[in-house]
Amino acid sequence: MTQISNIQDIFTQRYDAFFLDVRAAQANLQNPDKPILSGVDLEQSLTSRSLLRVEKQAIREKDLNQKHNINYLNENLAKINIKVEERLTEELKDIENVYRKVVGIEDTIPQLLDLLNVKAATTSRIETLAMELPWFYQDLLKLVNQPKYRRTDSNGKIIHVDSLRAALNRFGIENLNPVVLSLAFRRWLPQITDPYPQIKNRIWDEALATSIVSRKLASLHKIDENFAFSLGMLSLLGTIVVVRLYFRLFDVIQREALIEAQNEQQHELHAALSRLVPAGDFLNQLLDKFALPMSAELISKMDMKRVFIANAMNEVVSNETEISPLALLLKQARGYSRYRLLKQYGLVNMQEAKDYVRTLRLPNGALTLLKTTDIRTLNLQFIANTPNN
Structure with missing residues (x-):
């Protein structure tokens, strides 16, 4: 059996690598003793291998030059990242800007979530509010007309949904x-994260998995399923913020440094700066430091009147010993979801899985419930009903 702290560290390291690049994480697992290379180091190592055909003396000289170049590049990358963190820290203080501009949360979203948790909610009231979101109509129709949600008439002909009211009725208020939350969250995801293009998919995978697992655990904790689902998904808001800001600020600060180097005719520095790319390991450090606290601030900023999740998110951030059932549920759901995602890509073995899941202290019956749960789809349950107008 692996020690608790050790297995948690292993999973954290494994998940950090997975978050950036699945194939690289799998390659690292196959070669555990091989040092993980940064983008700068990787480029240099490829160059080094190509030099194996030249004379030994030339190789030694090249190696010395390469080591100097790598150190020089990494020194400048570290300087860029220090400035990025300084500006990121400042930008995070302006919650209004983060809320409106960085993520782009519209006031209608928390209002809709509140309305959906009112017992007297009707399709007509929901439709009126949803019409304030210019993107919602098209996104909802695209979703409802997917094969898994289609209906057919008595002749087997597909019934195409072409109105907002019909789409809302098809899904049902329940x-x-x-x-609503899933469609909104997908719009908030970062789009440009080169050289790590998979990041937006990893954020979505974790958000969906965490919200689904949270909803499944809700019955065992005697918690409202909508609260659990909402907290699970919105707990990733801070991740969106940090990722968006890191890549944007890296680009801005690198450009500023290039202009300064050019103006001062520092040719070697300019060449080095031109080759720098965002550092995944540093991004993971920023996420560990800022993501959850930012999620808590944004959930509080949403100021929902009927979706009572802000206090639980703050409890998770403060890492209190005595926490509410909803906060405990989120911690369990985050841990289990990450385990399932790593398992899905072959990044955890059976013994590691057993040791790690044991640390989550899941309630009785949870593993039986969760092991058959699909964490990749919303698993909506449709019931026969008449439109609620």
Whole structure:
């Protein structure tokens, strides 16, 4: 059996690598003793291998030059990242800007989530509010007309949904909380994260998995399923913020440094700066430091009146010993979801899985419930009903 702190460290390291690049994480697992290379180091190592055909003396000279170049590049990368963190820290203080501009949360979203948690909510009231979101109509129709949600008439002909009211009725009020939140969250995801293009997919995978697992655990904790689902998904808001800001600020600060080097005719420095790319390991450090606290601030900023999740998010951030059932649920859901994602890509073995899941202290019956749960789809349950107008 692996020690608790050790297995948690292993999973954290494994998940950090997975978050950046699945194939690289799998390669690292196959070669555990091989040092993980940064983008700068990787480029240099490829160059080094190509030099194996030249004379030994030339190789030694090249190696010395390469080591100097790598150190020089990494020194300048570290300087860029220090400035990035300084500006990121400042930008995070302006919650209004982060909320409106960095993520782009519209006031209608928390209002809709509140309405969907009112027992007297009707399709007509939801439709009126949803119409304030210019993107919602098209996104909802695209979702409802997917093969898994289609209906057919008595002749087997597909019934195409072409109105907002019909789409809302098709899903039913009981399903709209996860539908609305999922559609909104996908719009908030970062799009440009080169040289790590998979990041937006990893954020979505974790958000969906965490919200689904949270909803499944809700019955065991005697918690409202909508609260659990909402907290699970919105707990990744801070990740979106940090990722968006890191890549944007890296680009800005690198450009400033290039202009300064050019103006001062520092040719070697300019060449080095031109080759720098965002550092995944440093991004993971920023996420560990800022993501959860920012999620808590943004959830509080949403100021929902009927979705009572802000206090639980703050409890998770403060890492209190005595926490509410909802906060405990989120911690368990985050841990289990990450385990399932690593398992899905072959990044954890059976013994590691057993040791890690044991540290989550899941409630009785949870593993039986969760092991058959699909964490990749909303798993909406449709019931026969008449439109609620």
